[in-house]
Amino acid sequence: MNKLVIAFWSLLLIPTFSFAQEELFNYGEPKEYELGGIKVTGADYSDDNAIISISGLRVGDKLRIPGPEVPKAIKALWKLRLFESVEILKEKTIGDVIFLEIVVQERPRLTRHSFTGIKKSFHDDLNEEVNKHLLKGGIVTENVKVNASEGIEKYFVEKGYLDTRVTVREETDTSRINAVGLVFNVDRGNRIKIQDVTFSGNDNMGLWLKDSGSNTVGGNYIGTDAAGSSAIGNGAAKPNVLVETADNYIGGVTGTPGLAPGNVISGSEGNGLQLASASATNNYIQGNLIGTNAAGTAIQGNGV
Structure with missing residues (x-):
């Protein structure tokens, strides 16, 4: 014809x-x-x-x-x-x-999604994130895939994984006509660590962990000079370190794999270190010198 x-x-x-x-x-x-x-x-x-x-x-x-x-x-x-x-x-x-x-x-319809490259402990949080963009039975478009991938990247960036990269592929679902599943492969990269920095002489806090958790803070001089021997306090009546987020590692044990060395947190007119929010949970604070010099031999007290 x-x-x-x-x-x-x-x-x-x-x-x-x-x-x-x-x-x-x-x-x-x-x-x-x-x-x-x-x-x-x-x-x-x-x-x-x-x-x-x-x-x-x-x-x-x-x-x-x-x-x-x-x-x-x-x-x-x-x-x-x-x-x-x-x-x-x-x-x-x-x-x-x-x-x-x-x-x-x-266009194909969505029947399922899954994650690779990350532990299962992240899956619940990521499901909540991608479900803002995915609808089971909905149409799969490039915009849908991009928005869901960017949501995953944003989640990990807020946890300190600034180099997170997400790729997504479609897998045909043979149980239904013209249907696919989406597989998100997540490469978090390395978490950004705050280490070997001197925070001194500021009008406000020395260090404020405010918006995103899962930070590692180690090997820093906060409220002292770069040698940790003299007090150079931060803002009046302000804490040297103010923590308002969860799952942070502040300090560590020198020589322990995966942990940064401790910090010197001294010389402040306010608190040396303050957990100031109900969301500041599950923080690990260890191996720091608070209120002394770097050698631990002299007092460089905080105000409170």
């Missing part, structure tokens, strides 16, 4: 129309037809009647081929963002009556 194919391709950022044919049409003299019928193929999830209605084509209408009516119908369907491709084919003609077939390839 000869068919006129009017295809709308999604390969370019700016939509273009491509015309192909197996019988000769005079593009200088379009022919007018009466639309005798429309059928839809390829729609597993979308309603056929809704597709026809949105196309704007109506049985009994007059349309020209070649002409503007069919490209306009394709563009209207493409704007829905439900389909990876849209074609309108000439099924048959009977005299001056034409019968058309709308052929769509739907």
Whole structure:
């Protein structure tokens, strides 16, 4: 059967129309037809009647081929963002009556998602994050995948993993028609550590852990000079270290794998170290010298 194919391709950022044919049409003299019928193929999830209605084509209408009516119908369907491709084919003609077939390839639907590259202890938090962007049974688009991936990256960046990278791939779900699962592979990189820094002479706190937890603070001089031998206090009545987040490592034990060395936290007019929020839980504070010099041999007290 000869068919006129009017295809709308999604390969370019700016939509273009491509015309192909197996019988000769005079593009200088379009022919007018009466639309005798429309059928839809390829729609597993979308309603056929809704597709026809949105196309704007109506049985009994007059349309020209070649002409503007069919490209306009394709563009209207493409704007829905439900389909990876849209074609309108000439099924048959009977005299001056034409019968058309709308052929769509739907975007896949989401059935599940999973994570690789991270421990299961993170999965509950990440599920909460990606579920802001994913809908089971919903359409999988590039925007959906990008937004979910960025949500995962943001989660780990807030925990100090500033080099987090997330990639996502689709896996066909053979249990359903045109369905996929998404697999997010997470590479956290290394957590950023605050180490070998001198925090002194500020008008406010020396160090304030405020918005994101899971920080490692070690080997620093806070409220002293760079040698840890003289007090150079931070702001009046302010703590040297103010902690308002959870899961931080402040100090450690020298020589212990994975732990930074301790800090010198001295010379403040306020508290040396203060846990100042109900959310400041599960913090590990160990191996620090608080209120002494770096050698631990002389008092460099904090104010409170």
